[in-house]
Amino acid sequence: MAKKQVLDKETAFLQNERSQVLSELENLRSAMLNEVDTEPDEGDAEIFEREKTAALIAVLERRLQDIEHALRAIEKGQYGTCERCGNPIEPGRLEVKPDAILCMNCQREVEAINKRNRGRTPTRW
Numbered sequence: 009m010a011k012k013q014v015l016d017k018e019t020a021f022l023q024n025e026r027s028q029v030l031s032e033l034e035n036l037r038s039a040m041l042n043e044v045d046t047e048p049d050e051g052d053a054e055i056f057e058r059e060k061t062a063a064l065i066a067v068l069e070r071r072l073q074d075i076e077h078a079l080r081a082i083e084k085g086q087y088g089t090c091e092r093c094g095n096p097i098e099p100g101r102l103e104v105k106p107d108a109i110l111c112m113n114c115q116r117e118v119e120a121i122n123k124r125n126r127g128r129t130p131t132r133w
């Protein structure tokens with residue numbers, strides 16, 4: 009496939025993905041708002057549900073950022089190039105994760121760094 013065709017396909021995929029994530033976010037956010045109006049003395053189960061919804065929203069927001077990042081990279085003609093080391097991202101990796109902005113090596117390194125830092129981030133409680 010020609011590069012242009014690949015990019016068109018990725019763009020369509022990412023835009024579709026983005027609208028799905030956006031509508032899901034909207035659903036979750038309105039679910040959160042509705043739950044605020046329910047019983048003032050919520051049971052543990054409901055609080056747990058709220059926490060789960062909030063966590064899901066956070067995941068989707070991250071995902072949305074990744075998608076928009078990838079779309080911008082396509083616009084700038086940098087799609088498929090690792091943002092950290094500048095090497096091309098493995099084509100197989102882009103197939104499973106079209107919004108990847110890092111090559112496999114950098115992704116592993118970044119994840120390792122994040123894991124090390126996790127203990128230091130202050131928790132809410």
Ligand SMILES: [Zn+2]
Nearest residue numbers: 090093111114
């Ligand atoms: Zn890299």
